[in-house]
Amino acid sequence: MVSHQAHETDFSDADVDRIFRALADATRRDIVRRTLAEEASVSELADRYDMSFAAVRKHVNVLAEAGLVSHHRAGRERRIRGNPDAIRQAQRLLDSYERLWRSRIDRLDALLAED
Template identity: 85%
Template sequence: MVPHQPYETDFSDADVDRIFRALADATRRDIVRRTLVEEASVSELAERYAMSFAAVRKHVNVLEEAGLVSNNRIGRERRIRGNPETIRTAQGLLTSYEQLWRGRIDRLDAFLAED
């Protein structure tokens, strides 16, 4: 059975899976948050974490694959920027699931109140 996707989007189920897998990690969520406020190089991002440059680069790659950040090459430097449109899509998906479940709970309450 194919799961119902209640929110209309151009993203496939695989795209949505990539987005939420990427956001499941606290470091990646922090990178997205930081780069939505201000662009940063991977080196600048790596300074803030107790991990190697290579580890931060891997986190950025996961975020890029999910469309949560993009990079802009300026000379030899890659500037990482958060993608608010993908965040809005994720938020819309979560809101639609919340509405779906609230509707089910309301119907269950109404059913139980009939007795």
């Protein structure tokens, strides 16, 4: 297995897998975007999508398991808030992959230039 350079982030390989699986879905990415801008209840989120409350709740649970959102009770409502720290860590991970691949491409360019 290839290391995900966990030393550059606080994520284990399992964390990385959960995060990118969660972000692979457009609805979940939109939920993260919305809840980073403004806290919302699951009901408020469900009103924005053409799917059931239960389906939106499942999306929120996937995001929560990945650490991308958190939730708390406010009366009878479950309020959802995006986790900007997790997004920043995911960005750092992507940045490390970008540096790795740019370095490899630069080395390949140098080898091709020698010929």
